[in-house]
Amino acid sequence: MKEISCKLLVIGAGPGGYVCAIRAGQLGIDTVIVEAGKPGGTCLNVGCIPSKAMIHAAEEFEKVAHMASGSSPLGISVAAPVLDLGKTVAWKDGIVNRLTGGVAGLLKKAKVKTVYGWATFRDGKTVAVETETGTQIIRAETVVIATGSATVELPFLPFGGSVISSTEALALGEVPEKLAVAGGGYIGLELGMAFAKMGAAVTVVEALPRVLAQYDAELTRPVVKRLAQLGVEVMLGAKAKGVKGDALLVETADGKSTKIAADKILVTVGRKPVTEGWGLDQIDLDMAGKFIKIDDQCRSSMRGIYAIGDVTGEPMLAHRAMAQGEMVAEIVAGHKRSWDKRSIPAVCFTDPELVTAGLTPEEAKALGEIKIGQFPFAANGRAMTKLGEDGFVRVVARADNHLVLGIQAVGQGVSELAAAFGLALEMGARLEDIAGTIHAHPTQGEGFQEAALKALGHALHV
Template sequence: MKEISCKLLVIGAGPGGYVCAIRAGQLGIDTVIVEVAKPGGTCLTIGCIPSKALIHAAEEFDKVAHMASDKDPLGIKVGAPTLDLARTIAWKDGIVSRLTGGVAGLLKKAKVKTVLGWATFRDGKTVAVETETGTQIIRAEIVVIATGSAPVELPFLPFGGPVISSTEALALSEVPKTLAVVGGGYIGLELGMAFAKMGAKVTIVEALPRVLAQYDADLTRPVLKRLGELGVEVMTQAKAKGLSTKGDALLVETADGKNAKIAADRILVTVGRKPLTEGWGLEQIDLGRVGKFIRIDDQCRTSMRGIHAIGDVTGEPMLAHRAMAQGEMVAEIVAGHKRSWDKRAIPAICFTDPELVTAGLTPEEAKALGGEIKIGQFPFAANGRAMTRQGEDGFVRVVARADNHLVLGIQAVGQGVSELAAAFGLALEMGARLEDIAGTIHAHPTQGEAFQEAALKALGHALHI
């Protein structure tokens, strides 16, 4: 097979990799991208997109079920709903197929050559790709590693049979009657709440004192309330120990040191993700690491000249939009543009019910910097649009410096607040002050008004509370 030579080689066609390749192609850089599966990576094929499709289906089913319960305040009454999960999954797969096809088309439009197979480094500028038709050698001036991450497997709960990862959870053909979720982070709660809405009896097992520990207690309080309404049992300071002999229960050590069995048709393990650094021949190039992750600087350069790394393989935050931003930046650096990397304005979203959004610094992080801060918080209970959507639980919070009112962080919890993430990120990126947000006319009636009101509250003159 004839060798391929190129200016830029991207290994991995996830959000970071394919964006890097597309932008490089647009800039006229001779680019090759290698992917072992479909373009789109974990996010598009077995992560972000399919999970949001399942969450949406669960929300719609829950709404109809609520109407059938004769408790709906809107006066809408319907018969008891049923759910054909296999059909839901087929609908989800259709969305994924359209999007992966779209990414492939965009790569082709940008004149990026795609090679399907597993890449292994031979040296810092050469990889061998095992394809269906043999070994393809690719030589490149610059290489971008965008290999992503995979679910962490517990040694005492290996994946297989009733023990599943998020990947298998998003492909189930039937709703399990009982579901135990090991890990109370965002993935576990997003999927756990979705399956609870679809009729499963869900138990969350978390080793830490509370679930969603990366968020402060005020933000997570509405989520905990909703978990109770859905009948989800939350066990904190509890440790999963393994599978029962019959394979129909999860063995747990409770907070008081006692042993318990949790009946479970399926056990969903969501204890984090690990970088995919094995099997790529990275030992041939000996890159600097931070723990298991590849070490990078603010231009995503590794310890070896000519090799960049982006996305989950470089550490937290493991977010698709972070990888995309890194990929675009690296492509422009390769094209000779002056770019650098700043993660301070990256929003993070937890698609629970209600949703959580954070961008910038939390109040605690801002206080740790020293100096006085101002905090403005506005509840959705005082927002007309939220009330008309039955989404009064939650709030928007703005954190700013007390001296010059520079906004340092923004947080929100509430129904549909994920759509406010762009406004939060933009405010931080543009260096907004409280007066900028307060002085921006926000359309009425929208939930976005809570953002303006939070800024007004920090300034001492909120209008609607």
């Protein structure tokens, strides 16, 4: 039985884990990282990156199909397009492989030792890793748990056969003729809209009164409109109950039972932290529900054990995990750091895209009187030239001192505005700061400035 010792052991090489390990290596800390699969975790291998590749391919296919229909206002006409989904998936896999190889290279560059296998705690300082060549014992002064999350499986819709998770959806060899999506959250709608653009007849089943319930109704209205344009049927207040043959069994909002014919049933009802299988029972960690409880430095209840990323709770976002991982590495190196979660932008890659950062209008109102400025992309020149006029930018600020509390946007390509929104909140910007910043013309970013001007009472272009 082999044994190695290190100062820092990171369990999990997802976005949080690998960033933590790389930063620790840069700081001269003797670091080992353990990963059961490929570097990059869910996000890089079967989540964020591959899904965005497929979404982009679907967008490009729909553009060409729209031109082929002769209804494009751009004056462009082409022959009817044909989609080779196998080739698309191969392209997507190529991107993933380049990025996972890049992560492995960065770990090596930072002099981090990578051990591939499944780690199990023996005590708070020791883990046993089952590798291809046998059991590897690793002893560490400090341990970081970055085990991530996994897809929630419904007991009455177990994965297998026609019932698939997002992982299988991103590896299909052909576009299903009929796709049923159980769950109208961001994953279900991102993939559901993509497959609708590729030619599938899509039905979304959502138990709540509306889709994308984590966002306010005004923000999601353009997405709901686009779903209808794509021919996606949305069943609200409906519950998936099981599968029978080639159909999804559903209980409708009025309590009736019905069947939805489907070649594939995509289940996207959320994700859960991976807290089983790695010896949680061998250590004594306080939990916050199903998540590991942490403080503002990502310390767990056990000295010398930190936890980062999805295993520590919402929001389950890769960039949150990365920020936590970098911070923990610096704390281990002796730097003074704490976890500032004032602004963690969230992006939904539907059509159109959604971005939120900071407080919603409802959350801000609970703190006192506020000002809201909203600017429509219908009045933005760049949005018009991209046929992306449906949407807006909204800024929420305190009424007394104009401190910006939250920013939201919906529109074509607004994911790229997330950095500006996050920076404004992180720097403590006031409405006057945003309004007084010269924004390049013609860009959609001008909508941000105009929203701030609107909140101040003097928008220029609406």
